[in-house]
Amino acid sequence: MDKVNQVLAVFNTSLFDNLVKEPEARYGVSSELRTLLKQIKSCKAKLDKARALTEGEQKRLYEDFIVEHTYNSNAIEGNTLTLRETDMVLRGLTIDKKPLKDHLETVGYKDAFYFVIDLVKHTQPLTEYTIKQIHQLVLADKPSDRGVYRSIPVRIMGASHTPAQPYLIAPKMEYLIESYNESDNNIVSKLAQFHIDFESIHPFVDGNGRTGRLLVNLELMKAGFPPIDIKFTDRMRYYAAFDEYHTNGSPEAMEILFAEYLLQQLNDRLEILNGNY
Numbered sequence: 001m002d003k004v005n006q007v008l009a010v011f012n013t014s015l016f017d018n019l020v021k022e023p024e025a026r027y028g029v030s031s032e033l034r035t036l037l038k039q040i041k042s043c044k045a046k047l048d049k050a051r052a053l054t055e056g057e058q059k060r061l062y063e064d065f066i067v068e069h070t071y072n073s074n075a076i077e078g079n080t081l082t083l084r085e086t087d088m089v090l091r092g093l094t095i096d097k098k099p100l101k102d103h104l105e106t107v108g109y110k111d112a113f114y115f116v117i118d119l120v121k122h123t124q125p126l127t128e129y130t131i132k133q134i135h136q137l138v139l140a141d142k143p144s145d146r147g148v149y150r151s152i153p154v155r156i157m158g159a160s161h162t163p164a165q166p167y168l169i170a171p172k173m174e175y176l177i178e179s180y181n182e183s184d185n186n187i188v189s190k191l192a193q194f195h196i197d198f199e200s201i202h203p204f205v206d207g208n209g210r211t212g213r214l215l216v217n218l219e220l221m222k223a224g225f226p227p228i229d230i231k232f233t234d235r236m237r238y239y240a241a242f243d244e245y246h247t248n249g250s251p252e253a254m255e256i257l258f259a260e261y262l263l264q265q266l267n268d269r270l271e272i273l274n275g276n277y
Contacts (some may be wrong), residue, residue, distance in 0.1 A: 033256055107140060150205040196251055
């Protein structure tokens with residue numbers, strides 16, 4: 001857990017320091033989203049006035065989060081390990097009658113998350129190289145495809161859009177990264193849009209969803225926020241948020257989903273500080 005300890009110093013001083021800006025003016029922004037962003041800002045202000053989490057509290061929260069997040073992110077992509085089995089695999093055990101692929105995905109995701117933790121303290125702008133490094137760790141079960149953009153066209157079963165053709169991946173990724181790094185929109189809105197665009201490009205043969213969710217958490221933590229964990233049980237709403245964007249061009253369903261998860265993480269920390277856990 002050395003890497004967890006390294007990032008604690010960053011969280012002690014910068015956690016929640018990134019004030020939530022108002023959403024960029026655009027047609028049809030709902031009061032629900034504006035309210036959520038204001039609640040996030042209010043929760044941040046309360047945390048500023050409260051005592052800091054102890055190192056032990058932060059470390060325990062992080063350890064628990066890694067297990068649940070690894071389970072949920074992998075389960076969304078079809079991994080069959082339960083939450084308990086995921087915890088066991090992360091402790092070095094082997095689950096009888098479960099595919100080797102599921103074990104490798106679990107260990108790979110853990111390694112990728114620790115790599116993300118290590119990146120947080122550097123606070124460098126997002127790059128194509130970083131994205132490929134994360135993907136290389138995520139795709140532990142497919143060595144030949146790790147960290148390499150796909151060279152074949154693909155379709156996403158049940159999705160309402162077609163991913164970018166292989167020859168368009170590199171320029172689209174370059175534009176996406178540049179646009180994200182230059183955006184001054186609030187962290188929730190800019191990450192929701194980035195996540196939708198990244199998954200729409202679908203730059204890799206496999207591992208796009210897991211890599212994309214890790215990128216969201218990398219950027220949240222770099223901005224001083226806690227990571228979020230989209231639950232397996234919430235996957236249909238998550239899928240619907242992509243479909244809504246591809247149907248009517250609005251990222252708001254994803255923005256609201258991200259905002260709700262982020263607000264829950266902030267409130268969880270307040271409850272710990274208030275002794276309500």
